[in-house]
Each structure stands twice: as structure tokens, then as C-alpha cells.
Amino acid sequence: MAEQARDERFDHLFASTVRDRLDGGRYGGSASPAAEDAVPLTYGFPYPESFPTAELVAATETVLEEEAADVLQYGGGEYAERLHDGLLAREHDRGIDASREELIVTNGATYALDAIASTFVDPGDEVLVESPTFVWSLSVLDNRGAELTGVALDDNGLDPDALEATLEAREAAGEPTPKLLYTIPEFQNPTGATLTRERRERVLELAAEYDFLIVADDAYGELRFAGESPPPLAAMDDSGRVIRVGTVSKTIAPGVRTGWIVAAEPLAEQIGTMVAGGTNTFTQSVLGRYIDAGHYGPTLERLLDGYEKRRDAMLDALERHLPAGSSWTEPEGGFFLWVTLPEGVDAEEMLPLAAEEGVTYLPGERFFVDDSGRGTRSARLSFSHCSPAELDEGIAALARATERYLD
Amino acid sequence: MAEQARDERFDHLFASTVRDRLDGGRYGGSASPAAEDAVPLTYGFPYPESFPTAELVAATETVLEEEAADVLQYGGGEYAERLHDGLLAREHDRGIDASREELIVTNGATYALDAIASTFVDPGDEVLVESPTFVWSLSVLDNRGAELTGVALDDNGLDPDALEATLEAREAAGEPTPKLLYTIPEFQNPTGATLTRERRERVLELAAEYDFLIVADDAYGELRFAGESPPPLAAMDDSGRVIRVGTVSKTIAPGVRTGWIVAAEPLAEQIGTMVAGGTNTFTQSVLGRYIDAGHYGPTLERLLDGYEKRRDAMLDALERHLPAGSSWTEPEGGFFLWVTLPEGVDAEEMLPLAAEEGVTYLPGERFFVDDSGRGTRSARLSFSHCSPAELDEGIAALARATERYLD
Numbered sequence: 001m002a003e004q005a006r007d008e009r010f011d012h013l014f015a016s017t018v019r020d021r022l023d024g025g026r027y028g029g030s031a032s033p034a035a036e037d038a039v040p041l042t043y044g045f046p047y048p049e050s051f052p053t054a055e056l057v058a059a060t061e062t063v064l065e066e067e068a069a070d071v072l073q074y075g076g077g078e079y080a081e082r083l084h085d086g087l088l089a090r091e092h093d094r095g096i097d098a099s100r101e102e103l104i105v106t107n108g109a110t111y112a113l114d115a116i117a118s119t120f121v122d123p124g125d126e127v128l129v130e131s132p133t134f135v136w137s138l139s140v141l142d143n144r145g146a147e148l149t150g151v152a153l154d155d156n157g158l159d160p161d162a163l164e165a166t167l168e169a170r171e172a173a174g175e176p177t178p179k180l181l182y183t184i185p186e187f188q189n190p191t192g193a194t195l196t197r198e199r200r201e202r203v204l205e206l207a208a209e210y211d212f213l214i215v216a217d218d219a220y221g222e223l224r225f226a227g228e229s230p231p232p233l234a235a236m237d238d239s240g241r242v243i244r245v246g247t248v249s250k251t252i253a254p255g256v257r258t259g260w261i262v263a264a265e266p267l268a269e270q271i272g273t274m275v276a277g278g279t280n281t282f283t284q285s286v287l288g289r290y291i292d293a294g295h296y297g298p299t300l301e302r303l304l305d306g307y308e309k310r311r312d313a314m315l316d317a318l319e320r321h322l323p324a325g326s327s328w329t330e331p332e333g334g335f336f337l338w339v340t341l342p343e344g345v346d347a348e349e350m351l352p353l354a355a356e357e358g359v360t361y362l363p364g365e366r367f368f369v370d371d372s373g374r375g376t377r378s379a380r381l382s383f384s385h386c387s388p389a390e391l392d393e394g395i396a397a398l399a400r401a402t403e404r405y406l407d
Numbered sequence: 408m409a410e411q412a413r414d415e416r417f418d419h420l421f422a423s424t425v426r427d428r429l430d431g432g433r434y435g436g437s438a439s440p441a442a443e444d445a446v447p448l449t450y451g452f453p454y455p456e457s458f459p460t461a462e463l464v465a466a467t468e469t470v471l472e473e474e475a476a477d478v479l480q481y482g483g484g485e486y487a488e489r490l491h492d493g494l495l496a497r498e499h500d501r502g503i504d505a506s507r508e509e510l511i512v513t514n515g516a517t518y519a520l521d522a523i524a525s526t527f528v529d530p531g532d533e534v535l536v537e538s539p540t541f542v543w544s545l546s547v548l549d550n551r552g553a554e555l556t557g558v559a560l561d562d563n564g565l566d567p568d569a570l571e572a573t574l575e576a577r578e579a580a581g582e583p584t585p586k587l588l589y590t591i592p593e594f595q596n597p598t599g600a601t602l603t604r605e606r607r608e609r610v611l612e613l614a615a616e617y618d619f620l621i622v623a624d625d626a627y628g629e630l631r632f633a634g635e636s637p638p639p640l641a642a643m644d645d646s647g648r649v650i651r652v653g654t655v656s657k658t659i660a661p662g663v664r665t666g667w668i669v670a671a672e673p674l675a676e677q678i679g680t681m682v683a684g685g686t687n688t689f690t691q692s693v694l695g696r697y698i699d700a701g702h703y704g705p706t707l708e709r710l711l712d713g714y715e716k717r718r719d720a721m722l723d724a725l726e727r728h729l730p731a732g733s734s735w736t737e738p739e740g741g742f743f744l745w746v747t748l749p750e751g752v753d754a755e756e757m758l759p760l761a762a763e764e765g766v767t768y769l770p771g772e773r774f775f776v777d778d779s780g781r782g783t784r785s786a787r788l789s790f791s792h793c794s795p796a797e798l799d800e801g802i803a804a805l806a807r808a809t810e811r812y813l814d
Binding site for chain 1: 420423428452453455472475476478483514516520521526527529532543618647656677680681683686689690
């Protein structure tokens with residue numbers, strides 16, 4: 001079948017970042033083979049029963065009954081304001097004292113990152129990212145023309161020695177130091193790693209020394225079901241260099257598409273000017289009422305239980321099914337773990353075979369900003385979405401695919 | 408009281424568009440004096456009773472009862488898809504045959520414009536706008552580094568002669584022609600003017616001749632309560648050069664923060680890559696159900712009646728109260744009219760006095776991209792928000808302020 005030619009009539013009118021990638025994105029996509037019967041370990045979807053549906057129905061009824069004329073209007077009313085209060089209270093519980101002026105509620109965390117990138121990144125500016133890191137964030141930073149440089153990460157999170165070496169090398173070469181470091185310090189996507197307290201201190205010191213800002217994407221921090229959390233970077237910082245990004249996608253539901261930014265006032269003020277358009281005050285009001293009615297904490301408790309069971313099921317299945325030469329991370333929270341398959345496996349190349357055997361995943365190399373071949377043997381596995389029984393089936397299928405591939 | 412100094416520690420880290428306007432925005436803001444007792448003719452808010460509250464409650468209950476696991480998940484389910492079907496059907500009724508691939512649902516129309524600007528505008532690129540035009544759109548285009556040039560507009564909308572003269576002059580000077588023309592063809596914000604059919608044809612011809620795209624912001628087109636609409640630009644175009652922006656903010660409610668883009672597929676495909684993050688599938692599902700249940704048309708009929716009454720009340724009050732030497736537009740739909748006060752009035756300077764007398768508005772000069780002083784005597788008046796009795800009070804206050812100012 002002949003493929004239809006791309007319509008190129010308007011190509012010259014695109015902005016340069018768009019023109020540069022007309023033949024395909026610069027970074028690994030999240031496309032996955034269509035495999036209806038395969039167990040999907042691909043995406044970071046919450047499990048279907050996790051959603052507090054009845055509570056959201058009740059909250060919607062309440063806010064529309066009590067203040068529809070504000071809820072549905074530009075700007076919102078009392079309940080939208082209570083969402084702000086509720087988020088500030090949760091930040092406070094994490095050790096972060098932010099004022100109302102330092103909080104910006106956004107249409108989701110990815111859009112929050114886009115607004116931050118728009119505020120700081122001129123095309124060609126250097127931004128440091130973890131290597132590997134969340135592919136979608138790479139695309140967002142790329143949209144704003146950022147030049148991305150990866151910094152190595154291990155089981156203890158971002159490696160401050162590697163970070164320092166990168167910064168020193170740039171300085172020695174007379175290159176400008178980066179404006180931003182984008183990091184996911186808690187239950188990192190894709191590895192599940194959490195940055196240790198000692199490393200947090202070093203990262204903050206380096207930010208001051210080399211004069212950059214830290215964008216801390218904290219999508220998973222509240223989802224710790226075992227162990228102890230180090231304080232968030234922002235709670236350890238008094239310089240105002242840490243910009244936090246949060247979301248309720250993992251603690252309430254992705255569909256309500258609500259995230260936030262906490263940043264020092266001079267930064268928040270300018271980020272606010274780059275947020276295009278108003279926010280969804282209908283949803284904000286529903287969430288404000290939801291939090292006000294006391295549902296946030298109990299739902300989170302229930303989710304921790306659900307995610308811990310799923311992580312346990314996946315770890316157990318990995319132990320029982322995977323061939324010798326495999327290894328994996330053992331995160332104490334979040335949605336993902338990072339598996340490394342035996343020598344000789346190319347997880348990207350193996351993906352169609354895996355789908356045939358009954359499992360899909362995101363190949364590791366897609367999460368790296370360069371083509372150094374790191375991650376070739378690895379994959380991100382999501383334990384958030386499937387039932388424990390499905391997770392077992394999925395890992396068994398991964399084991400079969402690996403054995404067939406190596407055979 | 409000493410004003411606190413701005414914290415300038417991080418100024419050097421901002422992107423250049425942000426740095427360039429640290430001392431204040433380049434375009435007129437929408438700030439208005441605090442005047443609690445004044446009649447607000449300032450903002451384009453729908454009137455409170457316009458909202459279909461009961462229908463939205465019912466729609467929320469239905470979608471969460473029938474498919475909560477999809478509604479609250481990434482991607483959405485059947486009802487989010489029905490919103491797409493419903494919007495395509497409404498576009499079809501306006502004469503536009505768009506495919507599913509040519510429709511992008513966004514978190515509101517302003518964000519839609521931001522995604523379009525991000526797709527086409529490199530910093531320094533020329534973008535043409537109507538003069539006057541919607542201030543918030545100016546900020547969004549400015550955020551993406553656009554150089555804005557105003558094109559004159561009169562009671563029949565954008566002036567094609569002025570447009571052609573601008574394009575010819577640029578070409579003669581060896582300057583690049585603009586990539587985009589941003590226009591509000593229906594019940595323009597701020598003037599209420601609608602582009603005539605003949606002018607639409609000329610604008611389309613000029614787009615082909617000078618090779619630019621037209622962004623047609625159609626926030627108000629469905630709100631015609633008198634007269635006949637010319638076809639939308641996209642319905643008259645077969646070149647694929649028209650990008651439409653729509654919103655339900657004026658036909659359902661601003662708080663649900665949902666807009667859309669319709670563009671030819673090669674454009675839509677790239678715009679889609681610049682839309683950061685997912686959309687609010689909770690809200691989309693509610694709106695999909697709302698449309699599916701047949702509420703869109705009947706609500707719109709009710710709103711037309713409400714807005715026509717308000718426009719009539721405002722026209723009547725202008726006639727009765729304003730001093731000789733005043734004039735105003737008489738739009739057949741939308742939210743706004745444009746008043747021009749007698750010689751000697753500076754509407755910006757008069758605003759505090761007007762607030763004292765009991766009315767607020769947005770001064771005309773804020774809607775112009777240059778400082779040519781056009782609009783000094785003018786103001787945008789919104790008839791969408793207040794009751795007919797309040798509108799009368801507000802215009803009486805405007806008349807008193809004008810007389811005191813000129814006295």
C-alpha cells in the first residue's frame with residue numbers, strides 16, 4: 001500500500017522547533033504496539049477502582065447547588081479558593097511554607113512544566129535532565145527550544161558527582177551554565193528511584209554555586225507505601241531556587257487535569273504571565289469541595305494500599321518468572337519500576353514479540369536524551385494500572401518473550 | 408508607605424520575552440479600579456442566570472455513573488469522544504466540514520491561541536492583528552515573541568485595503584510578510600463589528616497572495632440574535648489557510664474552560680505536538696453528555712434572548728443618557744459594543760471618576776498595539792453580564808462621569 005505523501009505546503013510557516021522535527025520527534029515517543037489482549041505495563045494509569053467517584057459526584061452536586069454562578073463563571077468562587085487553601089495545606093504538611101502568591105494552579109502538571117519552560121528558556125538555552133527521565137517532559141522542554149543534556153542517575157536518584165562534572169566541564173569550556181535542572185526526586189519516572197537526603201543537599205549547593213533553578217516534578221511523592229521520605233527539595237532550600245510542580249492526577253484522578261506550581265514570589269509572578277488563559281474553575285471548585293469535605297487523606301490511604309499490593313505482585317512475579325541475568329529496582333512508592341533484562345536483549349526490538357506473548361511496556365532507551373545506547377536492555381514497567389493477577393500474567397509473558405528473543 | 412523593591416536576584420534567568428517586560432506588560436492590561444458598588448461593564452462575563460446548571464449536574468451524574476473509570480482516566484471514554492462529535496456537528500452546521508483529525512479540543516480558546524502561536528511564531532516573527540483587538544490575545548502572542556502590527560478595522564470589520572497596504576509596504580521594503588493574521592470576524596472584541604462577506608473574500612485572497620495563515624477566533628459567532636451571518640472564513644476557504652478557534656465559554660459557561668481548534672490536517676498535526684499535556688476528560692465527558700442529551704441548542708436559544716434584551720437595554724440607555732458628540736456601534740450579537748465619547752474625553756484618565764460615579768469599563772486605547780492615541784475617546788462596554796436595569800444605571804453613571812470630566 002502506497003503511503004500518502006505529507007502535505008508540505010505550509011512547512012515554511014512553522015516555527016523553527018516544529019520545522020526541525022517534521023520528520024519525527026527528537027525524543028523517544030510513547031507509542032506502543034496495538035495489542036488488545038496484552039497486559040499493558042506501558043502507561044502510568046491509575047487502576048480503575050482507585051477513583052473516588054462517589055465523592056466527586058457529591059462534590060459536584062454541592063458546588064453547583066451552593067454557588068453555580070461562581071463555579072461556572074470566569075475566576076471561580078469560594079470552592080475554587082478552597083482548593084488553593086487545600087493545596088497550600090498539603091504543601092505545608094510536606095514542610096513547605098508557601099503563600100497564596102507563590103501557588104499557581106494549572107491545567108495539569110505537564111502544562112505547568114510548559115509554563116515554567118516558557119518563562120525561563122530561550123531557544124538554545126541549556127536545560128539539564130535526568131538520564132533517563134519522563135519522555136513527555138522531554139518533548140515539552142524541546143517545544144520551547146531547550147537544548148537538553150542528560151545527567152546520570154542511579155538507585156539513589158540523580159548523581160551529584162555527574163551533575164558537578166557536567167557543570168564544571170561547561171564552565172571550563174566557556175559555555176553558559178544551564179538555567180534549569182529538571183528532576184523527579186521522588187519515585188522517579190521511569191526508574192522509581194528516590195533522591196537521598198545527602199544528594200539533595202549537594203544538588204541544592206550546586207544550584208547556588210552554578211546559579212541555576214531546580215524544577216522538582218513531584219507527581220509521586222505522596223504515594224509512598226513503605227520506608228521514609230526525605231524532605232522535598234523546596235523544604236530544604238531557603239534560596240528560592242526550587243520550583244515545585246504537583247498534580248492530583250495520581251492522588252485523585254488524571255481526568256480532572258489539575259496541577260500546580262509552587263515557586264518563590266518573583267518567579268511565580270512571571271510564570272503566571274506565561275500561563276495562557278484561565279483555569280477550569282468548574283473542576284477546581286469540585287476539587288476544592290472534595291478536599292474541604294475531608295476526602296483527600298482517606299482516598300490516599302486507600303490508594304497506598306492498592307499500589308503497594310500491585311508493586312508486591314510485580315516484584316514477586318519478576319522473582320518467579322524472569323531469567324537469570326535480569327535485575328530490577330524496588331521502589332517504595334510511585335507507579336513504576338525499571339527492569340534490566342539479560343545481556344543480548346534489545347527491549348525496543350523485542351517489543352513486538354512481547355506484545356505477541358501478551359505484554360507491552362516502554363523500552364528504556366526512549367527515556368534518554370542521547371543515543372548512547374543506555375537503556376537498551378531496560379524497560380519501564382508500570383504496576384499502577386493492572387490487577388495483581390494481570391501483573392503476574394504480564395511478567396510471565398515478558399519472561400517468555402525474553403527467552404524466545406534470546407533463543 | 409514605601410513600596411517593597413522587586414526581588415531581582417533571578418532576573419537574568421528569565422527568557423528574553425519575560426525579561427523585556429519586567430517593568431510592565433507591553434500591551435494594555437485589563438486591570439480595573441476596585442469599585443464594589445459600580446456597575447461592571449468591564450469584563451465579558453456571561454450573566455449569572457445564563458448557566459445551564461441543572462443540565463450540567465445531570466450530565467456529571469450520568470457520565471460518572473456510566474463510565475467513571477474512563478471519565479477520570481487519561482484519554483477519557485465514550486462521552487469525551489461525543490464532545491468531539493458534537494463540536495464537529497456544530498462546525499458542520501456553520502458550513503465547515505472537518506474530520507476528527509482536524510479537531511483539537513483544548514483547555515480553552517486562549518490556550519488554543521497559545522498553542523497556535525507556539526506552532527508558527529519564532530521570536531521576532533510578524534503577526535498582524537486587528538486594531539483594536541482583544542488585549543489578552545495580544546499578551547499571548549507577545550509571550551511567543553511575536554512582533555505585532557495593527558490593521559485598521561471599522562464597522563464592517565477588518566479593512567482589507569489597510570491589510571493590503573500593510574502587506575505591500577512590507578514587501579516593497581523587502582521585509583518578510585507575516586505568517587499569521589489574527590482576526591475576530593464575528594462580533595469582534597472589543598468593537599462588536601462583523602466582517603462582511605465581500606471583505607472575507609478579499610482577506611482570503613490576500614492570504615493566498617501573500618502566503619499567510621488566518622487565525623479566526625470565533626468566540627461569539629453563535630451569539631447572533633439579529634440579522635444574518637456571513638459564512639465563517641473557513642467555510643469560504645478551500646486552501647487550508649484558515650485556523651478556527653472556538654470555545655463553549657459563551658454558549659455554555661466559562662468555568663468549564665473548554666475550547667477547540669479546527670485546522671487542515673497538516674497544520675492540526677503539528678499544533679497537536681505543541682499542546683502541552685492532556686485535556687480535562689472529566690469536563691469533556693460532562694460536556695459530551697450535555698450535548699448528547701440535546702441541551703446545546705435550547706440553552707443557546709435562551710441565551711440569545713437574554714443577550715438581545717441586554718443589548719437593547721444598553722442601546723436604549725446610551726440614547727437616553729449620553730451627551731451630544733457620543734457615538735456607539737450597534738452589534739447584532741456577541742457581548743460588547745464600542746462607545747466613543749465627545750471630543751476632549753480621555754477614557755483612561757476618566758476611569759477613576761467613572762468608578763466614583765458608579766460604572767467601570769475598559770478604556771479603548773488598551774486594545775491597540777501601538778501608541779497612536781487611537782481609542783483615547785473610546786471604551787469597550789460589555790452588555791453581557793448585568794441586568795437591563797443595571798445596564799441603565801451604568802450608562803447613566805457613564806454620562807454623569809463624562810459631563811463632570813468635560814466640565
